[in-house]
Amino acid sequence: MRGPAGRIRMETANEKKTAVLVALSGGVDSSVALLLLKRLGHDVAGATMKLWDYADVGGNPHHDGRCCDLETINNARAVCDALGAAHYVFDFTQRFKEVVIGDFVSEYRSGRTPNPCIVCNTEIKWRLFLERARQIGYNAIATGHYARTGYDPRTGRCYLKRAVDDSRDQSYALWGIDQDGLRRTFFPLGELTKMETRRTAAEAGLKTADIADSMEICFVADNRYERFVREWTGEEIPPGDIVDSSGAVIGRHKGIPFYTIGQRRGLGIAHPTPLYVWAIDAVNNRIVVGEKGDAHRKEMTVSRVNWVSIPPAQEPLSAQVKIRYQHTAQPATVIPDGADRVTVTFEAAQPAVTPGQSAVIYDGDVVLAGGIID
Numbered sequence: 001m002r003g004p005a006g007r008i009r010m011e012t013a014n015e016k017k018t019a020v021l022v023a024l025s026g027g028v029d030s031s032v033a034l035l036l037l038k039r040l041g042h043d044v045a046g047a048t049m050k051l052w053d054y055a056d057v058g059g060n061p062h063h064d065g066r067c068c069d070l071e072t073i074n075n076a077r078a079v080c081d082a083l084g085a086a087h088y089v090f091d092f093t094q095r096f097k098e099v100v101i102g103d104f105v106s107e108y109r110s111g112r113t114p115n116p117c118i119v120c121n122t123e124i125k126w127r128l129f130l131e132r133a134r135q136i137g138y139n140a141i142a143t144g145h146y147a148r149t150g151y152d153p154r155t156g157r158c159y160l161k162r163a164v165d166d167s168r169d170q171s172y173a174l175w176g177i178d179q180d181g182l183r184r185t186f187f188p189l190g191e192l193t194k195m196e197t198r199r200t201a202a203e204a205g206l207k208t209a210d211i212a213d214s215m216e217i218c219f220v221a222d223n224r225y226e227r228f229v230r231e232w233t234g235e236e237i238p239p240g241d242i243v244d245s246s247g248a249v250i251g252r253h254k255g256i257p258f259y260t261i262g263q264r265r266g267l268g269i270a271h272p273t274p275l276y277v278w279a280i281d282a283v284n285n286r287i288v289v290g291e292k293g294d295a296h297r298k299e300m301t302v303s304r305v306n307w308v309s310i311p312p313a314q315e316p317l318s319a320q321v322k323i324r325y326q327h328t329a330q331p332a333t334v335i336p337d338g339a340d341r342v343t344v345t346f347e348a349a350q351p352a353v354t355p356g357q358s359a360v361i362y363d364g365d366v367v368l369a370g371g372i373i374d
């Protein structure tokens with residue numbers, strides 16, 4: 001087969017043709033995932049998850065109660081119709097509120113900076129969606145993420161790898177998938193570039209070929225976290241002191257949830273040199289600021305660790321560790337402390353090591369593990 005479809009390597013534990021339910025967002029990536037799996041002979045269908053309503057989360061310029069972009073559901077259905085595949089809609093709004101939005105608000109109020117996309121991937125897509133898929137007769141799922149899976153017969157484990165296109169790689173956001181999830185997952189776009197994905201969609205005449213990528217957190221459509229947290233909790237967020245490293249008060253902050261480690265803008269402080277947030281003291285309702293180098297850290301603890309591609313490490317190991325989606329993984333020593341906690345020591349101090357964000361541990365292209373920075 002010519003073109004990108006011929007380059008897909010379905011390196012799952014079971015490479016036989018199977019029934020696959022594709023998580024369709026209504027965008028180009030998941031649409032092409034469905035197309036390529038169908039071309040490879042799998043029994044495919046698409047399913048769109050309804051996760052939230054504007055009436056609940058606000059930030060809707062139309063001021064109505066439409067769901068999480070009704071147009072995306074219609075786009076997904078149009079792709080399924082064009083490819084002769086069944087289309088389902090799963091209403092996961094209640095679970096999404098409890099697990100994803102609940103964690104998002106709780107973490108921000110605690111002075112931490114969460115990544116709700118990772119929680120959604122782990123708890124919604126690779127638990128709830130996979131469970132629902134199996135209930136209606138599909139043995140595996142697929143998404144439009146740019147990542148790859150494989151199987152190591154020496155260990156009997158599936159592994160997760162970076163995508164071929166490093167500029168699109170999304171393996172960082174997938175560290176929460178367990179072995180059963182990896183074994184039942186296809187990532188058809190892992191071998192492709194974004195340009196190839198769009199070209200494939202256009203050549204197939206898919207409606208979604210030119211749809212722009214979504215960039216912000218889906219349920220905060222206006223990107224105003226302050227507005228969202230205030231409206232969701234229904235409570236006033238108390239202001240407090242901004243202090244320097246000596247504890248001297250040098251300003252006032254608007255509320256703990258509205259700041260993150262490494263932040264420079266929006267502090268409202270006149271100072272001869274730029275100041276950055278380098279600690280958030282939620283207990284005392286204080287923001288601690290300093291100059292740029294003050295926010296660099298060489299060591300961090302990571303909890304809720306999921307060992308993705310290897311069994312839980314028993315001894316220290318050398319690896320590369322990534323602490324933000326846009327961060328370049330850096331050399332570090334990883335010291336295990338039980339099955340789900342590690343201490344990471346970087347060779348060089350890193351800026352803005354942020355509690356609540358994810359730390360993902362790599363060995364080259366392979367994701368060894370991931371967890372939450374404490």
